[in-house]
Amino acid sequence: MRAILNRWPTTRKQTRRLRRCCQKPTQVQRFRCLKNAGDPNALHPQRTDRLVVMETKRPTVPEAEEILGGYFPVLDHGFVALVDYMGTDGDIERAARVSYGAGTRKVSQTRGLVRYLQRHAHTTPSEMVEFKFHCCMPMFVARQWVRHRTASVNELSARYSLLPLLFYRPEQPNFAHQSRVNNQGREAEPAPTALYREAVARWDALREGAAEAYGWLLEENVARELARIDLPLSTYTQWYWKIDLHNLLHFLTLRVDAHAQWEIREYGRVMAGMLERVAPLAFEAWLDYNVLGTRLSGGERAALAKLLKPEEGGLAVRDGATGLSRRELGRLGLAGREIRELLAKIETPERPDFSLDLADMRDAREMAAKMDTAVPVVDRRDL
Numbered sequence: 176m177r178a179i180l181n182r183w184p185t186t187r188k189q190t191r192r193l194r195r196c197c198q199k200p201t202q203v204q205r206f207r208c209l210k211n212a213g214d215p216n217a218l219h220p221q222r223t224d225r226l227v228v229m230e231t232k233r234p235t236v237p238e239a240e241e242i243l244g245g246y247f248p249v250l251d252h253g254f255v256a257l258v259d260y261m262g263t264d265g266d267i268e269r270a271a272r273v274s275y276g277a278g279t280r281k282v283s284q285t286r287g288l289v290r291y292l293q294r295h296a297h298t299t300p301s302e303m304v305e306f307k308f309h310c311c312m313p314m315f316v317a318r319q320w321v322r323h324r325t326a327s328v329n330e331l332s333a334r335y336s337l338l339p340l341l342f343y344r345p346e347q348p349n350f351a352h353q354s355r356v357n358n359q360g361r362e363a364e365p366a367p368t369a370l371y372r373e374a375v376a377r378w379d380a381l382r383e384g385a386a387e388a389y390g391w392l393l394e395e396n397v398a399r400e401l402a403r404i405d406l407p408l409s410t411y412t413q414w415y416w417k418i419d420l421h422n423l424l425h426f427l428t429l430r431v432d433a434h435a436q437w438e439i440r441e442y443g444r445v446m447a448g449m450l451e452r453v454a455p456l457a458f459e460a461w462l463d464y465n466v467l468g469t470r471l472s473g474g475e476r477a478a479l480a481k482l483l484k485p486e487e488g489g490l491a492v493r494d495g496a497t498g499l500s501r502r503e504l505g506r507l508g509l510a511g512r513e514i515r516e517l518l519a520k521i522e523t524p525e526r527p528d529f530s531l532d533l534a535d536m537r538d539a540r541e542m543a544a545k546m547d548t549a550v551p552v553v554d555r556r557d558l
């Protein structure tokens with residue numbers, strides 16, 4: 176027990192009584208309650224309106240507590256904040272071994288179990304860990320994101336509230352021509368500066384027009400649900416998003432992948448950094464099996480088996496094996512694209528660094544103020 180805040184007298188006796196009624200807590204937590212307001216002798220937090228500091232019995236992780244409620248900017252106006260979490264690596268283990276108590280096993284054993292579960296897709300223990308995020312993203316990102324159906328979402332209502340007029344503008348390094356090889360993506364090289372400037376000028380003109388029309392409709396007291404209909408997909412929206420660890424890993428696997436749009440990958444990157452702090456062993460296993468690891472088809476596996484064989488507990492090159500030509504790969508049933516993908520799988524990918532930079536973390540009030548100043552001031556015409 177650390178201290179009692181505000182005007183509370185913090186005598187040893189009171190601290191002892193507070194500790195007793197909170198039953199050996201383990202982590203500091205603040206909360207406020209309004210019952211029996213004004214009773215100076217009410218030590219139990221449910222009987223006071225004062226701000227008190229308590230300790231929690233919940234499993235917590237210092238690295239996660241450090242960022243809890245902190246806002247990490249993403250793109251030009253977006254953010255992700257981890258507002259709450261339930262459980263950590265130990266809870267995956269506790270769920271998997273229901274009969275084991277906390278703290279009875281070494282980290283190396285927890286790590287082995289977490290990795291085993293991840294490797295063999297025993298997923299329900301990881302559903303016992305949960306994350307709640309507050310996120311702000313352009314609507315076109317939200318549209319991709321919301322395809323992940325296994326989360327609970329509560330989005331800002333533009334029928335009820337005025338939208339902050341914040342629009343996403345790609346920076347020049349991310350402004351590129353259509354990819355020649357991937358129908359769903361962009362070239363790696365940025366497009367020429369002159370083209371970028373022209374695009375920005377056109378985007379600005381469109382957005383000014385859309386913002387002006389939005390403001391005018393609101394001033395004319397047109398319903399907000401109608402006033403918003405022509406705001407562009409670049410407009411930022413916000414939501415609370417709650418998901419369990421198993422489904423978060425699925426989301427992140429798809430959305431930090433190079434095939435996903437760069438903008439949503441930026442959100443995935445920050446959320447992976449948050450995951451690393453909440454459940455580092457699950458994060459490590461996910462990185463190893465789902466990000467750096469890969470799945471092999473029957474044909475791909477047959478191709479590798481023609482080159483390699485198990486020998487004395489290790490791997491050896493098969494006698495006479497020198498390689499496999501494209502034609503031989505084709506004979507194993509691999510189509511042209513599958514062959515290209517197999518070659519890419521063989522290249523060891525670079526280990527991505529998802530760690531969060533705490534210097535980026537912003538206060539909730541700062542983010543709220545930014546959103547507030549972007550809400551249009553409407554001088555509504557009275558009817």
Ligand SMILES: Cc1cc2nc3c(=O)[nH]c(=O)nc-3n(C[C@H](O)[C@H](O)[C@H](O)COP(=O)(O)OP(=O)(O)OC[C@H]3O[C@@H](n4cnc5c(N)ncnc54)[C@H](O)[C@@H]3O)c2cc1C
Nearest residue numbers: 319322323324325326359422425426429430432434435436
């Ligand atoms: C790079 C990329 C490109 C994409 N392009 C397109 C596109 O062009 N067009 C498009 O429409 N979408 C596209 N998507 C979206 C994609 O098809 C999925 O809808 C999205 O990734 C969510 O995946 P999911 O269904 O596995 O996830 P979730 O909705 O989170 O579901 C997780 C898992 O739960 C199970 N599940 C959930 N709901 C059901 C259900 N109703 N029935 C059966 N099983 C269920 C499935 O096993 C599923 O894998 C794209 C996604 C990516 C990553």
